[in-house]
Amino acid sequence: MTTLGYLPFSLLLSLLVFYSSSAIAGSKVIGTGGATTIEGSAGGGIVPWAVVNGYASSGQWSVTGFSNQVGVDDFRLNTLGAGFSYGNQIEVSLTKQTFALDTLGGDLRQTIVGVKYHVAGELLYTEMPQISLGAQWKKHQNFDLPKAVGARDDQGVDWYVAASKVWLDAVAGRNLLLNATVRATKANQTGLLGFGSATDNSYQLMTELSAAVLLTPHWAVGAEFRQKPNQLAFADEEHWRDVFGAWFINKNVSLVGGYVDLGAIAGLPKQQGYYLALEATW
Amino acid sequence: MVNFSKPTAFFFALLTGCANPSRTTDSLYQQLGATAGLEQLVDGVLVEIERDQQIVHHFKDTDIVRFRRLLIEQLCQLSGGPCQYTGATMQESHTGFAITPADFDNLVNHFIKVMSAQQIPVTTQNALLAKLAPMYSDVINR
Numbered sequence: 234m235t236t237l238g239y240l241p242f243s244l245l246l247s248l249l250v251f252y253s254s255s256a257i258a259g260s261k262v263i264g265t266g267g268a269t270t271i272e273g274s275a276g277g278g279i280v281p282w283a284v285v286n287g288y289a290s291s292g293q294w295s296v297t298g299f300s301n302q303v304g305v306d307d308f309r310l311n312t313l314g315a316g317f318s319y320g321n322q323i324e325v326s327l328t329k330q331t332f333a334l335d336t337l338g339g340d341l342r343q344t345i346v347g348v349k350y351h352v353a354g355e356l357l358y359t360e361m362p363q364i365s366l367g368a369q370w371k372k373h374q375n376f377d378l379p380k381a382v383g384a385r386d387d388q389g390v391d392w393y394v395a396a397s398k399v400w401l402d403a404v405a406g407r408n409l410l411l412n413a414t415v416r417a418t419k420a421n422q423t424g425l426l427g428f429g430s431a432t433d434n435s436y437q438l439m440t441e442l443s444a445a446v447l448l449t450p451h452w453a454v455g456a457e458f459r460q461k462p463n464q465l466a467f468a469d470e471e472h473w474r475d476v477f478g479a480w481f482i483n484k485n486v487s488l489v490g491g492y493v494d495l496g497a498i499a500g501l502p503k504q505q506g507y508y509l510a511l512e513a514t515w
Numbered sequence: 516m517v518n519f520s521k522p523t524a525f526f527f528a529l530l531t532g533c534a535n536p537s538r539t540t541d542s543l544y545q546q547l548g549a550t551a552g553l554e555q556l557v558d559g560v561l562v563e564i565e566r567d568q569q570i571v572h573h574f575k576d577t578d579i580v581r582f583r584r585l586l587i588e589q590l591c592q593l594s595g596g597p598c599q600y601t602g603a604t605m606q607e608s609h610t611g612f613a614i615t616p617a618d619f620d621n622l623v624n625h626f627i628k629v630m631s632a633q634q635i636p637v638t639t640q641n642a643l644l645a646k647l648a649p650m651y652s653d654v655i656n657r
């Protein structure tokens with residue numbers, strides 16, 4: 234009993250101790266844990282990469298907390314989540330999304346459990362890109378609206394394979410990261426509008442791309458593209474794009490700011506605006 | 516490793532219209548401060564290794580004077596300087612130490628830290644790291 238009561242406290246304390254000294258972060262090179270996407274997986278902003286969250290290298294573990302905010306013309310997305318990784322090999326994450334329908338009224342909420350496994354290659358070191366397999370299990374929390382507009386299910390699993398590689402000294406002496414991800418999904422608007430449709434319950438294969446230039450070990454700028462399915466008859470879903478700047482302040486804290494173009498959402502066209510992500514890692 | 520970087524750099528130079536002369540490997544040695552610069556770099560890295568509890572144990576039986584000389588030689592040759600590396604291959608010299616990926620990351624971090632402290636520009640740092648990174652597979656888990 235006493236040990237159970239002691240556990241959260243000691244965890245919190247050790248986190249704070251770790252936090253106060255960035256020298257005790259994991260061994261991975263700064264920036265190589267990436268940032269955290271809106272779905273909680275390590276990557277860019279909207280595309281999961283093959284990188285594993287945090288700075289844990291072989292034999293080490295790492296904990297990450299993150300919050301993202303997206304504000305476009307008629308909607309706002311807030312995420313809050315935590316991730317854990319071991320050995321630069323496996324990553325698990327839990328993310329809560331709240332999608333505020335500023336113009337339509339109300340909100341949509343879903344919970345995402347992510348798992349990623351690094352199967353081959355080393356981002357910085359090997360000729361072969363780093364390759365990871367991932368899954369995101371998504372469960373909608375208030376399904377009435379998605380159901381009313383034709384979604385079939387309130388939950389679904391996205392499967393993906395991602396390949397990421399950093400080319401050192403590639404663009405005018407700077408390092409270049411390229412990532413390609415292929416995702417199998419049934420999700421409408423990433424799941425915020427449910428999964429599948431009345432007429433179709435099959436997986437769709439989507440391509441997602443990212444490129445970033447590491448200006449210094451602490452600063453990166455990049456762009457992303459995320460292909461989207463278009464399953465619901467009531468309104469078109471369009472591909473997503475963003476451009477971003479990332480600041481890896483140290484191995485414990487990073488900030489990302491960007492501009493996103495989410496296309497039409499639920500019949501409201503041209504959803505554009507800001508992207509912000511804050512991440513803390515131990 | 517470099518297959519992609521050359522055309523990319525070329526493309527970027529075209530885009531920006533910047534007349535960046537292609538850097539030869541010879542000038543990397545100069546950019547690192549020639550032999551004096553490399554000696555300073557290696558000495559800095561040796562200090563970091565000595566302070567690093569995670570990796571210092573690998574060197575407990577190492578002849579540090581010899582290791583220093585060989586590392587300088589090797590970096591000199593790699594960067595296009597007028598040296599001949601006389602040591603063993605990376606695979607031979609690291610076999611039996613069971614060096615982990617985390618150990619390798621630590622050494623890379625030490626190189627970056629020391630180069631930054633010695634005011635070596637990021638682009639020069641990247642050019643040297645690009646020479647070291649491919650040794651990963653010869654060094655770890657052997």
Ligand code: HEM
Nearest residue numbers: 570573574577585586589602603608614618619622647650
């Ligand atoms: C790209 C990275 C590396 C380079 C360029 C490099 C270079 C060298 C060189 C030139 C030697 C001397 C070879 C000889 O004695 O003939 C050496 C030996 C050694 N290296 Fe590395 N090394 C690298 C990575 C590492 C790492 C990550 C570790 C462990 C943390 C390590 C541990 C050692 C040890 C313990 C020796 C001494 C072996 C002995 O005493 O015989 N090296 N390395």
